[in-house]
Amino acid sequence: QVQLVESGGGVVQPGGSLRLSCTASGRTSPSYTMIWYRQAPGKDYEFVAQISGQRNTTDYGDSMKGRFTISRDSSKTTTYLQMNNLETDSSAVSYCSNNTGQGHGTQVIVSS
Numbered sequence: 711q712v713q714l715v716e717s718g719g720g721v722v723q724p725g726g727s728l729r730l731s732c733t734a735s736g737r738t739s740p741s742y743t744m745i746w747y748r749q750a751p752g753k754d755y756e757f758v759a760q761i762s763g764q765r766n767t768t769d770y771g772d773s774m775k776g777r778f779t780i781s782r783d784s785s786k787t788t789t790y791l792q793m794n795n796l797e798t799d800s801s802a803v804s805y806c807s808n809n810t811g812q813g814h815g816t817q818v819i820v821s822s
Contacts, residue, residue, distance in 0.1 A: 712736040712810040719804065719816030722796055730791040730816060732806030739763070740786035742809050748802035748818075758804065759791060796820045 718730040732744065741763035749755045759770045759780040768780050779792040789806060796818075803815040 712738045712808070714806050714808070714811065714813035716804065716806050716813045716816040719818045721819045721821060723822050724796065724798055724820055726796050726820070727792070727794045728796065728818060730793065730804055730806075730818075732789040732791075732813060734787050734789075734808070738787060738808075738810070744780075744782065744789040745807045746780060746789075746791045746804060747807065748800075748804045749815075750799070750802040753802075756802070761789065793818070798822075 713735045714732055716730060716732050718728060720728060722728050743760055743762045745760040746758040747755050748758050757771045758774055759768065759778055761768050761780045761782055770778060777795045780789065782789045798820050801818060801820045803817050805812050805815045
C-alpha cells in the first residue's frame with residue numbers, strides 16, 4: 711500500500727508563490743511517474759504537471775508553463791510543485807498521484 715500526502719497549500723495574494731509537497735510512503739517506487747493535477751470549484755480536474763520516474767522528464771499544462779516547476783528529491787519519495795506568479799484562477803484543490811492512487815489534496819486559495 712502506498713500513501714500520498716500533499717502539503718503546502720494555503721492562502722496567497724495574486725502574483726505570490728507557494729511550494730506544494732507530495733510525500734509517498736509505503737511500497738512506493740522511484741520509477742513511478744508523479745502527477746499533479748487540480749480541481750477548482752465547479753470545474754473538471756485539470757492537469758498541472760508531471761515528472762517521470764526514470765529520467766525526471768517534466769511536462770506541464772499550457773497555462774502553467776513558465777510559472778510552475780515540478781521536481782523531486784534524490785530519494786524520489788517527495789515531489790514538489792513550485793508555483794510562482796499565481797493567479798486567482800489558480801484557486802483549487804491540488805492533488806498528487808501515481809500508478810497506485812492519489813492523495814487527499816491540499817487547498818490553494820489565491821485572493822487579494
